Amino acid sequence: MKKLLIILIAFLGYNCSAQTNNFSFNKDHDALLVKDLSRSAKFYSEVLGLEEIDNGGLAASIRWFQLKDSVQIHLIESEETPATHKGVHMSLNTSELDKFMKFLQAQNIAFENWSGESNTTNTRPDGVKQIYLQDPDGYWIEINDNIL
Incomplete structure (x- = not known):
């Protein structure tokens, strides 16, 4: 029983310290x-x-x-190359989202909003506008106007 208590205390101590570490990634x-x-x-x-x-x-x-x-x-x-899915994407932001969308349209590069409507944005619940496009291998890329 004493061994079990020591293991439990060590485990709980490990979990607590892991949750409070800030590695500043x-x-x-x-x-x-x-x-x-x-x-x-x-x-x-x-x-x-x-x-x-x-x-x-x-x-x-x-x-x-x-x-x-x-x-x-x-x-x-x-x-x-791995299979792609819109939910697995990289995200970039710009203060020039509207200008970038016009650039994409002039270059005939397809983009869409989250629900798949072509050539338009959607607005996330936090107020950020976003679009999605795919690179030549089908990787999804979100471009949004979330400039801090």
């Missing part, structure tokens, strides 16, 4: 498997306007892009 990067690296790189560069950066000496089948806040997206050429 920041986003570093997302890695995406893509079928055609050149086509995907063109999308992230020309459509989303991301800066391509040095890939740290990795193989030519890996290209890195960077957002203004230094968060990176790593594109990795692969024959395998």
